[in-house]
Amino acid sequence: MSKIISVHSFRGGTGKSNTTANIAALLAMDGARVGVVDTDIASPGIHVLFNLDESDMDHSLNDYLWGKCTIEEAAQDVTGHVGTEIKGQIFLIPSSIKAGEIARILREGYDVGLLNDGFRDVIEKMKLDYLMIDTHPGLNEETLLSIAISNALIIIMRPDQQDYQGTAVTVDVAKKLDVPKMLIMVNKTPATWDFNEVRARVEQTYDATVGAVLPHSDEMMMLASSGIFSVQYPDHIVTKGLRNIVDQIK
Amino acid sequence: MGNPLFETALKELQERTEDIRPSDVILFSEPLRSALNFVIRLKRFSLTEFGEQLPFTREEVKQLADLLVKRNLFELSRFATEEEPYYNARLSALTRPLTRPPSDIWKKID
Numbered sequence: 001m002s003k004i005i006s007v008h009s010f011r012g013g014t015g016k017s018n019t020t021a022n023i024a025a026l027l028a029m030d031g032a033r034v035g036v037v038d039t040d041i042a043s044p045g046i047h048v049l050f051n052l053d054e055s056d057m058d059h060s061l062n063d064y065l066w067g068k069c070t071i072e073e074a075a076q077d078v079t080g081h082v083g084t085e086i087k088g089q090i091f092l093i094p095s096s097i098k099a100g101e102i103a104r105i106l107r108e109g110y111d112v113g114l115l116n117d118g119f120r121d122v123i124e125k126m127k128l129d130y131l132m133i134d135t136h137p138g139l140n141e142e143t144l145l146s147i148a149i150s151n152a153l154i155i156i157m158r159p160d161q162q163d164y165q166g167t168a169v170t171v172d173v174a175k176k177l178d179v180p181k182m183l184i185m186v187n188k189t190p191a192t193w194d195f196n197e198v199r200a201r202v203e204q205t206y207d208a209t210v211g212a213v214l215p216h217s218d219e220m221m222m223l224a225s226s227g228i229f230s231v232q233y234p235d236h237i238v239t240k241g242l243r244n245i246v247d248q249i250k
Numbered sequence: 251m252g253n254p255l256f257e258t259a260l261k262e263l264q265e266r267t268e269d270i271r272p273s274d275v276i277l278f279s280e281p282l283r284s285a286l287n288f289v290i291r292l293k294r295f296s297l298t299e300f301g302e303q304l305p306f307t308r309e310e311v312k313q314l315a316d317l318l319v320k321r322n323l324f325e326l327s328r329f330a331t332e333e334e335p336y337y338n339a340r341l342s343a344l345t346r347p348l349t350r351p352p353s354d355i356w357k358k359i360d
Contacts, residue, residue: 112272113342120293141343144272148290148341176276178287 002123004131005249006146009156010166012043012137015187016156018220019242020134021049022230023154026246028079028088032129035075035122037061037093039115039146040136041105044095048225050078052094060096064118065110071118072125084231091126112145119149138166139173147174152181152249154211158188159198164205171206183211183248185241191215211248212241255281256306256314263317270323271343281305282314286323290339294327297335 007020017040024034038046038061047057059074075091082090096102123131133146147153153174157163167184174182186202189195195213202210217238220229230239259282266274275286285303289295301311315337318324327336 109345111342111344113340116341141272141345144276145341145343148272148275148287149293151291173276176283178284180291 002128003151005152006133006135006150007154008135009137010170011163014156014158017046017134020132021046022242024090024132025082025228026230027130028086028090031087033089035091035128035131038095038134041095044097046134047094050092051081054097057094061093062096062101062105065114071122082228112142148177153179154183154185156185156187171208182208184208185211186213188216189213211245214238214241256310266321270321272341294338
């Protein structure tokens, strides 16, 4: 049975898109057919990790929401962009990176019910094993919809005071929406910290499972979103942490 | 005397004048909220499956389902028969255009 996995963070800059892309790649390396939807319409970015240029985008999620194409037509096969041999397949549904189109969708709004329909359609028509939703930070009707229909939710936070309160709100909402599997991923943790202590403290604070505590990584910073980290650094501690998350959501 | 849990659920749905949005689901009382969460993930389900999530009689469950159809969270599926109604659950809501005031999502969550 197909699974919908949402990746969310209350604040921006937590590594949400990076995590989504890496988990999608790890699932596809294991042979799965994975769809990735960039619902961060206001500030899209995951296409960069898959080396997808604006010129390669025949259609975007925006086109689907405006009725210009089907959701499958907006899905681009980015398997060959990952940079390693992959047994499965990855399809990306990017959001438009044209300023005018971003402005239009923000100005006019859209019916999130179309996202709901699109998610179901793309799973069925493209025979996906997993659909990963890269959400917009914070909480709004779109993110609540994504959480409500997900089988698993990965909440990303940094060990930062600004993230603590927002993460509590997100965890509370996810509990009210009965998400079957919820994992918190603590990202960008200073390498000198005691990771076991961080894990224990977060689990106690939010009464939720911590899927991984990942260190701040200079290699990740140097890669600068120019590729998929877990492909380029398969033995890195960050990749091992991401692999742990994958094992827990499978 | 009726089932107080059913009376509460019925009242919550009857009092609604607008369609049910994703942010509304988290506000419903139990066991209605959990039952809705369950069928929203199923997407297509029967009245029996919905009823299995609720400690109510079939007639009471049907009464709630009818209200949920009216509020556009459920729609009657083409597989429905007279004996066994089937539904599709479809969450929907308009995102906020810049020309409209913000929704009260934070009031709801607080």
